[in-house]
Amino acid sequence: MNIKQQSFRTIWPVADGQAVDIQAVEVIDQTSLPHEFRIVRITTLQAMIHAIRTMQVRGAPLIGASAAYGMALASKASAEDAALAAAAQALLASRPTAVNLRWAVQRMLQHLLALPVQERRDAAWQEAAVICDEDVALNKAIAAHGLGLLRAIAVTRQSAGVLNILTHCNAGWLATVDWGTALAPVYAAHEAGMQVHVWVDETRPRNQGASLTAWELGQHGVPHTVITDNAGGHLMQHGQVDVVIVGADRVSGAGDVCNKIGTYLKALAAHDNQVPFYVAVPSPTIDWQIVDAQRDITIEERDADEVGFMQGRLDNGELARVSLLPEGSAVANPAFDVTPARLVTGIITERGVCSPAQLVALFEQPVNG
Structure with missing residues (x-):
């Protein structure tokens, strides 16, 4: 959507420092709004958990997307079974109510554990991006169905x-x-x-x-x-x-x-x-x-x-x-x-x-x- 006529998403992957591949995630810090538009770079699993807990990122779908990228960040340190399982548990404990968090973590974990360890890191970033793109598509469909509903309400009201x-x-x-x-x-x-x-x-x-x-x-x-x-x-x-x-x-x-x-x-x-x-x-x-x-x-x-x-x-x-x-x-x-x-x-x-x-x-x- 638009911020001062520029299109933004709320979360996106980026290279970090001198790295040529994706190493980090950037988010809009929602605790700074509306007085300051601030972008935060997140480079570790613990930093993502902090962002979720403190509501720098919030809203059920965005929490899910953030958790997916949290799993990708965790894979930088280790993509072994035990490490990914521990990362999943840490993310699940960050906020208990939004079901999207559990859904995204379980999806990431199931996807990654089915792959050889050496393939998991790249696959984690790819799957997190897919989850984000799917969220956009789902919400566009909600927009279309909701538009029809609003048009119908506009016609029937007095x-x-x-x-x-x-x-x-x-x-x-x-x-x-x-x-x-x-x-x-x-x-x-x-x-x-x-x-x-x-x-x-x-x-x-x-x-x-x-x-x-x-x-x-x-x-x-x-x-x-x-x-x-x-x-x-x-x-x-x-x-x-x-x-x-x-x-x-x-x-x-x-x-x-x-x-x-x-x-x-x-x-x-x-x-x-x-x-x-x-x-x-x-x-x-x-x-x-x-x-x-x-x-x-x-x-x-x-x-x-x-x-x-x-x-x-x-x-x-x-x-x-x-x-x-x-x-x-x-x-x-x-x-x-x-x-x-x-x-x-x-x-x-x-x-x-x-x-x-x-x-x-x-x-x-x-x-x-």
């Missing part, structure tokens, strides 16, 4: 003019290799000439909506307005939201959706106001092994400082981190919640749009139980 879409957290191109999931249909609609406007939840405590979604929409020229996390229901009550589209970190085969904390409340408000609520995900985000999403999905509990402190730019241009809470206040910081399938109007995938109940049939894959 009012003419701008189509108002509400989204939560960041499920744009910054959360993937390119295009995004929830925002992919928005970009497709914008480029097709549709009048669209996005309500952007700020998404406390890390403000991925205010800092990332607003930034990337602005870079691409899509009209948008940042709102507080608690404003969405009010806007729905007053007819100012035509559709809600969110991404997900994990979706069960039954259509339950694990996404950024606060998604469940948006789904409840949408249901109460008859606003359609859609989830956009590529198939690697679907976990066919999940039976009970609320019971079986590990919800990441992140550091209390994310709630207690906030970073921003001062009037003099300097960045500062300020304290928000009274000293001694306890903090709980669950990063995700689960929205039950009964509140989800439909799921936008690379194969099309379906109801939660139709998801298994769409992918012709049974749910384990």
